[in-house]
Amino acid sequence: MRFLVTGGAGYIGSHACLRLLDDGHVVTVVDNLVRGHRGAVDALRAAGGARLAFLEADLADTATLERALRDDRIDTVLHFAGLTNVGESMEQPLEYHRTNCAGGISLLQAMKTTGVRRIIFSSTAATYGEPPQSAMPLTESTPQCPINPYGRSKLQFEEVLRGECAALKESSPLAAIALRYFNVAGADAKERVGEDHRPETHLIPICLQVALGARPHLTIYGNDYETPDGTCVRDYVHVEDLVDAHLAALTALTPAQFRCWNVGIGRGYSVRAVLESCRRVTGHAIPAIDGPRRAGDPAALYADPTAIMRDMHWRAQWTDLDRIVSSAWKWMRAHPRGYA
Numbered sequence: 565m566r567f568l569v570t571g572g573a574g575y576i577g578s579h580a581c582l583r584l585l586d587d588g589h590v591v592t593v594v595d596n597l598v599r600g601h602r603g604a605v606d607a608l609r610a611a612g613g614a615r616l617a618f619l620e621a622d623l624a625d626t627a628t629l630e631r632a633l634r635d636d637r638i639d640t641v642l643h644f645a646g647l648t649n650v651g652e653s654m655e656q657p658l659e660y661h662r663t664n665c666a667g668g669i670s671l672l673q674a675m676k677t678t679g680v681r682r683i684i685f686s687s688t689a690a691t692y693g694e695p696p697q698s699a700m701p702l703t704e705s706t707p708q709c710p711i712n713p714y715g716r717s718k719l720q721f722e723e724v725l726r727g728e729c730a731a732l733k734e735s736s737p738l739a740a741i742a743l744r745y746f747n748v749a750g751a752d753a754k755e756r757v758g759e760d761h762r763p764e765t766h767l768i769p770i771c772l773q774v775a776l777g778a779r780p781h782l783t784i785y786g787n788d789y790e791t792p793d794g795t796c797v798r799d800y801v802h803v804e805d806l807v808d809a810h811l812a813a814l815t816a817l818t819p820a821q822f823r824c825w826n827v828g829i830g831r832g833y834s835v836r837a838v839l840e841s842c843r844r845v846t847g848h849a850i851p852a853i854d855g856p857r858r859a860g861d862p863a864a865l866y867a868d869p870t871a872i873m874r875d876m877h878w879r880a881q882w883t884d885l886d887r888i889v890s891s892a893w894k895w896m897r898a899h900p901r902g903y904a
């Protein structure tokens with residue numbers, strides 16, 4: 565098959581591209597390299613050779629997207645490109661809406677013009693906002709009430725997709741799936757690509773950077789949440805399992821239907837539990853200090869993955885936190901400066 569992958573030079577997008585290339589598909593990556601890495605593109609080129617094309621372009625550039633979709637005879641779009649930090653979104657809401665919502669609309673316009681009608685979109689558990697503990701674990705029908713611009717911008721684009729799929733008088737209807745990711749971690753087993761955010765804001769890589777000596781300590785954002793140990797609880801899913809979910813979703817794309825699934829392992833770990841796991845895996849003390857809450861953080865988010873298991877026969881292979889952290893640690897030790 566022939567794929568256009570937006571954000572293919574980023575963390576999750578690059579892992580998806582590698583798998584597609586390893587499986588013999590043809591991939592066009594569109595990435596503006598604001599958050600993505602040229603080093604990731606190099607790794608993809610090494611894996612895919614002539615089956616990889618790279619376009620340095622922004623989602624807002626509808627004409628370039630149209631050309632790529634048409635000239636590369638794309639069947640399916642995997643839309644990973646976006647801004648993904650809760651804290652940053654509280655400071656830069658406009659940027660988040662522009663990139664995550666308006667950028668998606670530009671892509672969808674290009675798809676409409678060129679007749680490409682299959683899209684899988686990277687959505688997020690942040691679209692659920694702060695559900696009450698009684699709503700945990702989260703199913704796809706849990707009401708979506710995001711509490712930060714990141715979650716809102718992703719939900720808005722879900723709504724755009726839903727509307728397009730339901731469009732009346734559409735001779736060639738859209739098939740769209742939103743996968744609502746929980747917290748993604750880990751890296752390619754062969755360490756060809758991995759997680760490298762600038763700046764890094766995510767819990768596991770920050771703990772591991774402390775273990776590497778690149779940071780003095782972890783700051784725990786809030787110890788007074790209504791959770792068992794007072795720190796936030798999240799569901800950590802391995803990036804390879806997430807890529808598997810995308811491959812499974814390809815077979816579930818249905819014309820004129822917008823469908824969505826949660827992708828998580830179905831179990832929550834607290835910030836302290838993650839820290840302890842990082843200490844065990846690295847053998848490093850990883851000093852930590854208690855800090856204030858980070859704006860926009862809900863107390864606990866973890867998935868009920870029943871629907872994706874039932875509908876797509878997807879099942880997380882990485883369910884042990886220490887194994888997930890070990891995978892992230894392997895990449896980080898091999899690439900202490902990331903792609904730099």
Ligand code: UDP
Pocket residue numbers: 650747765766767768770782783784785786796797798835858861
């Ligand atoms: N966190 C923390 N210290 C950090 C980074 C993150 O305590 O330096 C917490 C954060 O408040 C959240 C959890 O770790 O509760 C996971 O945060 P991350 O940024 O990795 O992912 P998010 O849940 O925001 O998508």
